[in-house]
Amino acid sequence: MPSHLTLSLDHLRRLENFGHSISAPAYVFRPTHAEQVAHFLREAQERNLRVALRGAGRSYGDPHMASGGVVLDLRRMNRILAWNPDSGEITVEPGVTIERLWQYALEDGWWPAVVPGTMKPTIGGCLAANVHGKNNWLAGTIGEHVTRLRALLPTGEEVALSPDDDLFPALVSSMGTLGVFTEITLRLHRVHSGEVEVGAWAVPHLKQMLDDLDAHKESSDYVVAWLDGTARGKGLGRGQIHVARYLEPGEDWHPARTLALDYQTLPENILFVPKSVLWMFMRPFMNRLGLWGINTAKYLSARTLGNHKTFRQSHAAFNFLLDYVPHWERAYGKGGLIQYQCFVPKENAYEAFREMLETTHRHSLPTYLGVVKRHRPDRFLLSHAVDGFSLAMDFRVTNGNRRRLQDMADVLNRIVLQAGGRFYLAKDATLTPDAWLASLGEDTLRRYFDLKAQLDPHEVLQTDQYRRLFAPLKERLA
Ligand SMILES: Cc1cc2nc3c(=O)[nH]c(=O)nc-3n(C[C@H](O)[C@H](O)[C@H](O)COP(=O)(O)OP(=O)(O)OC[C@H]3O[C@@H](n4cnc5c(N)ncnc54)[C@H](O)[C@@H]3O)c2cc1C
Known part of the structure; x- marks a missing residue:
């Protein structure tokens, strides 16, 4: 049987995370069928190679990387x-x-x-x-x-x-x-229409934001808030809420038209600028002053022009706002970005998020983009969700701030853990094994390692994230 895993230079690539802030070399293979995946896994085990699986590489950290190992790109x-x-x-x-x-x-x-x-x-x-x-x-x-x-x-x-x-x-x-x-x-x-009905309004501070998100969840199918991470003092946590609901049969007079793909397509130009190059125009604003200016302008326009508006929007436009500007993450510059997302029970969310936002200001690392959502617990083993709220914060990475970002993330982790919160592996780039263990608990991780021993006894599937967060805990929990 010929070797499938030929570790030649032809297969060597430097892979990145979504935010271009982490990179690692790996031998990349692109199977087309499950049988090929099976061959790769078998050969990797025989040759003691470690393997990471990769989809579109849209995670913010390193769960789709295997430094020096094999990556199976499944696209x-x-x-x-x-x-x-x-x-x-x-x-x-x-x-x-x-x-x-x-x-x-x-x-x-x-x-x-x-x-x-x-x-x-x-x-x-x-x-x-x-x-x-x-x-x-x-x-x-x-x-x-x-x-x-x-x-x-x-x-x-x-x-x-x-x-x-x-x-x-x-x-x-x-x-x-x-x-x-x-x-x-x-x-x-x-769905009975290609559109949802959207409501939008500004909220002057964090308390109002959480109260409004909670209050509107009964009458909405979606709730989400954008949070101005630069605001301080009384305006800490101010932002804009968007709620949306699906349309009932008969509410859309032309469902065939709105359900058509052409109707959903996001516009090619925004303010006459082709959206493919829009990120270049954003780049000069990606600094503390620009960040403050953009957030303040966005909040003020939400309070005036966009306040308490109801309008209809296509499913694609409502759900995939971030896709309006392709490669927007490149606007963050060479160092790229990471995201920090935590999930905190509703009773503790206000205090925890307030303390977290103040922490970002104390470290002079305010978030470039803050998003708050409402969640419920689920039954999945490595679940990130709780009956509460999540706060996602994007941070710019530079050569000079990597250490400070990690120090700040350690402080944020402590706040989340004290509030009984959890973390999300898709968004993680800064978690530590201790914080991971504290959030999930020993029982859950023991069950995970039992399954790992049963399903992957030779530890073939070892992503960089696995090595960073799980592997150090294995011996400890044995
Ligand atoms: C702009 C943006 C917005 C986002 N918004 C949200 C959001 O609102 N909610 C949310 O939950 N997430 C969100 N994400 C995160 C994103 O949805 C997740 O990271 C998702 O896992 C990315 O999928 P991917 O195909 O890019 O997988 P990758 O990032 O390539 O891989 C993710 C994980 O999946 C594993 N994997 C891939 N394929 C397989 C397979 N076939 N079998 C088993 N394991 C596999 C990989 O090993 C890796 O651990 C967002 C990300 C971006 C960039």
């Missing part, structure tokens, strides 16, 4: 295997993107029940992280809409799982460290 496994326009059930290979998924189903009146804030990720990557949307408190995570899946284990075994199987909640959320999803069946959400 070529991207066939849609079955579609039932009556039930909204679709079976896909893991490399199908969220973009392809909604574009495939929308004209038949279906929209994915859960989508992240960008349409670029793959379904396999989304299931590994168990992503949430702006409707998490209501719709749960993507894993809650999977009716069946097939996965390849590093032992070579192939498993077919339904949500009732014990392995299901462990594999979903395991960040590519327990097995490889090879086929995923999702149930989509019925």
